[in-house]
Amino acid sequence: MINNLGVGYMEAQWRKDRVERAKQLVTSVRQYEAAGLYQVAETEVKKIIPE
Numbered sequence: 684m685i686n687n688l689g690v691g692y693m694e695a696q697w698r699k700d701r702v703e704r705a706k707q708l709v710t711s712v713r714q715y716e717a718a719g720l721y722q723v724a725e726t727e728v729k730k731i732i733p734e
Contacts, residue, residue: 685705685706686709688702688705689702690702705731708728708730708731711724711727712724712728715727
């Protein structure tokens, strides 16, 4: 799972930021799916994995 993904202390800040952003997007996707907002969830997923 992405929530278990981590970066080391010595990693570049841009990498840490991207991992954190991906984790936040996954949290949003789960919330949207739980609310039945599948189109919005799909849009959020595309921010992580573009077509």
